[in-house]
Amino acid sequence: MYNIPPQSGIAFFLHAGQRLAVSDPLGEQVADLVAFNRNDILEALSSRRTIDYASRIYLTTGRKLYSNRSNVMLRIVEDNIGRQDFLLTPCAVPLFRIIYDDPDPHPACSENLAAALGPYGVRADAIPTAFNCFMNVPIDGKAGSIRVLPPRSQAGDRIVFLAEMDLLIGLTACAAGQSSTFRFKPIHYAIDG
Numbered sequence: 001m002y003n004i005p006p007q008s009g010i011a012f013f014l015h016a017g018q019r020l021a022v023s024d025p026l027g028e029q030v031a032d033l034v035a036f037n038r039n040d041i042l043e044a045l046s047s048r049r050t051i052d053y054a055s056r057i058y059l060t061t062g063r064k065l066y067s068n069r070s071n072v073m074l075r076i077v078e079d080n081i082g083r084q085d086f087l088l089t090p091c092a093v094p095l096f097r098i099i100y101d102d103p104d105p106h107p108a109c110s111e112n113l114a115a116a117l118g119p120y121g122v123r124a125d126a127i128p129t130a131f132n133c134f135m136n137v138p139i140d141g142k143a144g145s146i147r148v149l150p151p152r153s154q155a156g157d158r159i160v161f162l163a164e165m166d167l168l169i170g171l172t173a174c175a176a177g178q179s180s181t182f183r184f185k186p187i188h189y190a191i192d193g
């Protein structure tokens, strides 16, 4: 089990056939997950293709997460919460200025992912929409408006992914207030297989 400290991010390799368990040790904390083909980082996780192929925005156990080239990168094999988000981009310093009206923002998931993935050749502009583990984004179907509510995850809850190709993963303990009930907590992850 590895620990991602609050408001930080990490990058690591995940081999085809390995399982990645992302857990929320204290509860109500989002983890942003991005993935790249380890052998060609221009192939990246694609929210748009995944939502298109699934014909739904809420993805849970059994669902496949596709790349921009329509290859399956990850499959969700366990999700005891049933509410994750794949619409919103990783939080960013400009977001804190725009949404939170924070004049002196701390580093955010976008910057943390860029720092972690940079040594592997991933440029900041190439970081895709993240699969936001535990993020709770209900939609008003009539108006199309969205809200970011506290995650439904309680202490110890987890989501497990199976890698369908050799991947480079970026993973954060989300630095946004709305994604941590403003109590910025760590994220744990484990790899097996």
Ligand SMILES: [Zn+2]
Binding pocket: 032, 090, 091, 092, 108, 109, 110, 172, 173, 174, 175, 176, 179
């Ligand atoms: Zn974030």
